[in-house]
């Protein structure tokens with residue numbers, strides 16, 4: 001069902017798409033209060049796709065008040081979990097019915113290869129919504145072991161109005177990671193997509209409404225970080241912010257919370273993720289394939305991207321040779337051509353940022369094993385840089401582009417030190433034929449997701465998030481994500497025949 005179409009079929013879909021342009025508040029599209037707009041462009045061509053409502057704090061206020069009304073009157077929160085599930089399953093079905101349009105819209109707005117949008121982003125988005133919907137009528141509340149004189153229930157309640165502040169690298173999927181558990185739990189959401197990639201979020205809100213999610217429960221406010229993100233972060237009537245993006249902006253949300261109502265903040269931030277390859281890795285072809293996939297999938301615009309190859313010196317040359325062979329399969333070009341696996345970077349600004357790392361390669365005199373060039377102000381070739389030392393910016397900073405740095409080690413202890421030698425701790429992958437070494441490394445590397453003999457982020461059933469400056473406050477995905485969007489309430493019922501004074505502690 002999610003097989004890619006041909007280039008001609010994708011191009012035919014482009015002409016039929018109606019781009020949404022307005023904010024989505026209380027079940028309807030509406031322009032920004034100021035009437036201002038901003039352009040959203042196709043990064044691969046520079047063409048303007050649409051003029052989108054540029055919202056500000058007054059639009060945020062309106063959306064939050066509608067979300068609050070919806071929450072308080074219980075039009076969603078008080079439905080039985082089974083009823084919310086049924087609506088969310090219908091929502092997932094509508095996403096499925098519109099999968100080609102969503103894939104093309106995502107590709108046009110972000111520069112991502114349409115093949116990936118069609119085979120990964122859209123199906124994973126649908127699966128995420130469905131998975132959380134299916135879960136919600138299977139979660140039981142607890143009783144506490146307090147003895148015969150009381151019945152104590154520990155119940156989850158939806159936290160309230162949730163601000164979801166999203167990045168541009170996986171617009172649909174990051175939306176689903178937040179709204180999947182938030183809506184299933186009964187919360188209302190005010191979503192702020194990244195300014196670069198607003199289109200699919202607006203379309204998804206429209207489809208959610210069509211599926212029967214009541215007005216006011218799912219609102220989308222387009223606009224900039226200062227204009228929309230900050231008012232959400234500082235809002236006195238937002239109960240929680242769920243954020244994915246850079247670590248510096250994540251820090252701001254902690255400050256906003258401290259300066260306003262101590263709202264709960266859950267952050268999924270950057271990464272500088274190592275692939276640690278030991279000389280006893282059983283299949284260097286498999287390692288090469290996984291490292292290439294980890295480093296260059298989504299143009300490396302991925303918080304979990306394999307960014308540092310930390311390889312035992314005895315196998316480095318052979319591994320680099322095989323990596324070069326796999327890289328030949330990663331063609332760069334028009335994102336709407338399903339043959340291409342590397343599309344355009346998301347924006348000129350981001351292109352400049354990633355290019356500055358290629359400049360460092362030249363100024364630091366580092367050795368380029370493969371790639372190393374940018375093309376036409378849009379594309380950056382998949383690049384492998386050898387002999388990178390821990391003091392280099394390439395080793396320490398999140399690049400968010402298709403650049404892999406290579407560093408060698410001699411001993412296991414050295415490998416662990418190198419893997420942990422950054423402020424980040426999101427993901428890591430380990431390649432070895434030894435179970436003992438795999439377990440030792442998995443335990444010693446400080447990262448939220450560690451994969452052995454493969455690259456990945458787990459699936460819907462596994463939590464995703466980071467140690468250190470990669471994350472804060474909770475995890476996306478899995479049953480644990482529901483904890484983010486709920487408060488725990490203790491209800492203590494006296495069933496003794498003693499007086500009230502004796503039983504209240």
Ligand SMILES: NC(=O)C1=CN([C@@H]2O[C@H](COP(=O)(O)OP(=O)(O)OC[C@H]3O[C@@H](n4cnc5c(N)ncnc54)[C@H](O)[C@@H]3O)[C@@H](O)[C@H]2O)C=CC1
Pocket residue numbers: 165166167168169192193194195223224225226228229230233244245246247249250252268269270271302303350353398399400
């Ligand atoms: N962990 C991840 O998945 C992501 C990491 N990044 C990293 O961040 C770098 C910069 O990309 P950006 O798009 O600027 O990321 P960002 O972290 O600034 O943006 C993420 C979201 O926060 C909002 N935002 C920005 N400034 C804000 C502010 N002052 N107050 C409230 N909200 C604000 C943005 O509008 C967007 O919706 C990238 O080069 C990459 O290294 C970017 C996107 C995703």
Ligand code: BAL
Pocket residue numbers: 167169170174244245301302303304457
């Ligand atoms: N790879 C999914 C999470 C992210 O890049 O933000």
